[in-house]
Structure formats: structure tokens, C-alpha cells
Amino acid sequence: MKIIEVRELVIPEIKVIRYRRFTDHRGYFTETYRKSDLLNSDEVPFLKGENFFQANESFSFKGAFRGLHFQWNPYMRKLVRPVTGHLMDFALDIRKNSPTLGKIIGYDMPVNREDDYSEWIWIPPGFAHGILLLEDSLVEYLCTGEYSQGCEAGISPFAGDFDWSLCDTDIKRRFDEAIAKSEFISDKDRNGFSLSGWLADERSDNFIY
Numbered sequence: 001m002k003i004i005e006v007r008e009l010v011i012p013e014i015k016v017i018r019y020r021r022f023t024d025h026r027g028y029f030t031e032t033y034r035k036s037d038l039l040n041s042d043e044v045p046f047l048k049g050e051n052f053f054q055a056n057e058s059f060s061f062k063g064a065f066r067g068l069h070f071q072w073n074p075y076m077r078k079l080v081r082p083v084t085g086h087l088m089d090f091a092l093d094i095r096k097n098s099p100t101l102g103k104i105i106g107y108d109m110p111v112n113r114e115d116d117y118s119e120w121i122w123i124p125p126g127f128a129h130g131i132l133l134l135e136d137s138l139v140e141y142l143c144t145g146e147y148s149q150g151c152e153a154g155i156s157p158f159a160g161d162f163d164w165s166l167c168d169t170d171i172k173r174r175f176d177e178a179i180a181k182s183e184f185i186s187d188k189d190r191n192g193f194s195l196s197g198w199l200a201d202e203r204s205d206n207f208i209y
Contacts, residue, residue: 064184067130074145085137
């Protein structure tokens with residue numbers, strides 16, 4: 001796996017890992033994961049000591065939103081990448097005492113087959129995570145914990161009480177437009193917690209900065 005660049009976003013715990021695609025007249029080839037490069041490398045020190053126990057794949061139609069989800073017992077850290085389509089990734093800080101508590105950011109991840117790179121985004125515990133699909137899209141997740149029913153919850157994308165001040169304004173605009181008219185949001189996600197409702201729940205103490 002040829003890592004080109006690792007950078008942190010405006011909330012620095014959220015990272016983007018860009019890696020090489022090797023292209024020619026046939027198309028491209030890439031290693032999307034190699035344990036020695038991701039889990040034992042000084043290039044990605046935040047992944048040292050991690051292990052991935054579950055891989056998820058989702059297909060979503062254009063306009064779908066999934067999230068904003070989080071899990072504890074076990075905590076689930078995620079590497080997320082679009083395989084095809086166009087993904088916008090969102091992370092909302094739900095860590096009590098965090099300087100960015102209640103702030104949400106987005107990252108635009110379109111897939112172009114001609115590009116000589118692809119990307120993972122890293123979502124650690126303490127963030128409610130969501131994805132918006134601007135095209136029919138296939139998305140892959142690598143997770144450090146297995147799914148634990150009863151130890152997961154979500155913030156509704158319609159909650160309206162989180163802070164967008166750190167988010168790119170164009171990403172916020174596209175989120176608002178998509179959410180307003182989307183037919184592809186589950187009832188569970190639509191009826192999730194507000195941020196304030198979650199923070200008042202005793203289970204929110206699982207996420208402390």
C-alpha cells in the first residue's frame with residue numbers, strides 16, 4: 001500500500017489517508033489495505049495498536065443519508081472509503097469536555113476512476129458519523145470493533161442543534177439541500193436523538209474527552 005499523504009482535518013482527530021492507484025491503459029490497480037503499512041507505520045501513528053475485526057459494505061442510492069451513528073462497548077473506530085460514486089462524510093463531536101463538542105465537519109470524497117489516488121477517512125470514537133451519497137454509491141468500512149446491538153445510538157440529521165461553524169459552507173449547503181428532499185433516510189436515523197437529548201442521556205458518559 002503506497003501512502004501518499006496523511007492529513008488531519010479542522011477537527012484534528014479526523015484524518016484522511018490518501019494512497020496511490022497505479023494506472024495504465026487497462027485501468028488501475030491499488031492495495032486498499034496492508035496491515036504493515038497501516039498498523040505498524042510511523043506515517044499513521046494514530047493507527048498503531050489497532051486491529052480491524054469487521055468489514056462492512058453499503059450501497060446507497062443518490063440522495064441517501066446514513067447516520068449519524070456511534071457505538072460503545074466495544075468502541076468502533078472506522079476507516080471509510082467510497083468505492084464508486086460520490087460520498088460526503090460527516091463527523092459530529094459528541095465527547096463531553098471536548099473543545100469542539102457539538103461541532104460537525106464534512107469531507108467531500110468523489111470517486112473518479114481516472115485519478116491516481118484514493119482515500120480513506122478515519123473516524124475515532126467520540127464522533128457521530130454519517131454519510132451522504134450524491135450519486136449511487138458503494139462504500140466500504142473497516143471497523144475496529146464488531147457491531148454490538150444495544151450499545152449503539154444515533155443523532156438525527158434533522159436535529160438542528162449542532163454547530164456547523166467549522167464545516168465548509170458548500171458542504172453544508174449541499175447537506176441541507178439533500179436532506180430537505182431525500183427519500184432515502186431510515187426512520188431510525190430520522191428519529192434519532194437531538195444532540196442535547198443525547199448529552200442528557202447517562203450513556204453519553206461513554207464518550208469523554
